Amino acid sequence: EVQLVESGGGLAQPGRSLRLSCEASGFKFEEYxxxxxxxxxxxxxxxxxxxxxxxxNLGYADSVKGRFTISRDxxxxxxxxxxNSLGPEDTALYYCAKGRGTIWxxxxxxxxxxxxxxx
Amino acid sequence: DIQMTQSPTSLSASVxxxxxxxxxxxxxxxxxxxxxxxxxxxxxxLLIFDASKLETGVPSRFRGSGSGTDFTFxxxxxxxxxxxxxxCQQFDVLPFTxxxxxxxxxx
Numbered sequence: 001e002v003q004l005v006e007s008g009g010g011l012a013q014p015g016r017s018l019r020l021s022c023e024a025s026g027f028k029f030e031e032y033x034x035x036x037x038x039x040x041x042x043x044x045x046x047x048x049x050x051x052x053x054x055x056x057n058l059g060y061a062d063s064v065k066g067r068f069t070i071s072r073d074x075x076x077x078x079x080x081x082x083x084n085s086l087g088p089e090d091t092a093l094y095y096c097a098k099g100r101g102t103i104w105x106x107x108x109x110x111x112x113x114x115x116x117x118x119x
Numbered sequence: 120d121i122q123m124t125q126s127p128t129s130l131s132a133s134v135x136x137x138x139x140x141x142x143x144x145x146x147x148x149x150x151x152x153x154x155x156x157x158x159x160x161x162x163x164x165l166l167i168f169d170a171s172k173l174e175t176g177v178p179s180r181f182r183g184s185g186s187g188t189d190f191t192f193x194x195x196x197x198x199x200x201x202x203x204x205x206x207c208q209q210f211d212v213l214p215f216t217x218x219x220x221x222x223x224x225x226x
Contacts, residue, residue, distance in 0.1 A: 011217045012185035035215075036164075044206065044217060044218075044219050044220045045155070045157070045163060045206055045208075045217045046207065047214055047215045047216060047217060050213075050215065051178070059213035060214065060216055062120060062214060068142075073180070090198075095162055095220045097163075100168060101164075104151075104215070105168060105169075105210060106155075106165045106167075106169075106174070106208070106210070107153075107155075108168075108174060109163075109164055110163055111161035111162065112162060113162060
């Protein structure tokens with residue numbers, strides 16, 4: 001079964017850091033781009049960051065550029081999001097999502113989401 | 120950044136109705152557009168990719184069309200399980216922006 005499980009969320013003080021992890025299973029992780037998407041409860045979706053299967057291509061939303069770093073470990077089928085200089089505006093449910101292909105495309109598998117609260 | 124707009128913001132329809140949502144990009148994105156469905160308390164689900172291609176397992180009553188800057192998402196015959204919020208997303212140019220969403224509920 002294809003599955004994504006996020007971890008590492010929780011409560012953080014403003015200015016501090018958190019590291020989100022996403023463990024993938026059920027597919028060849030290295031063959032797919034991966035993304036982080038967040039959602040403030042009751043609001044819309046915001047794409048945060050994405051990384052290609054090889055890690056050669058990556059990108060960030062303007063709102064997190066310079067503060068967040070996406071990475072992946074294909075040997076461990078894991079995706080990460082290092083979040084620094086957190087602010088209240090980063091409070092959201094963070095989803096890990098699998099792309100349809102090695103490079104950019106739609107996200108066809110999503111985790112259940114992990115809550116990050118900055119307060 | 121590419122701005123995505125959707126209209127309407129919300130709509131009410133009856134079972135069996137045809138429902139149409141528009142999505143507009145602030146610049147030409149070719150066919151690099153996805154449509155997602157999100158039900159309350161659930162993760163989004165990909166319905167349409169590359170503007171018009173149906174994701175595996177998605178019912179054929181869902182359809183996407185358009186290219187360039189103007190796109191349309193249609194549910195040909197609304198079913199009770201289709202009550203949700205629908206989002207478009209461009210993936211032509213980083214950052215990959217979502218539209219604000221269209222909430223679909225029953226009249």
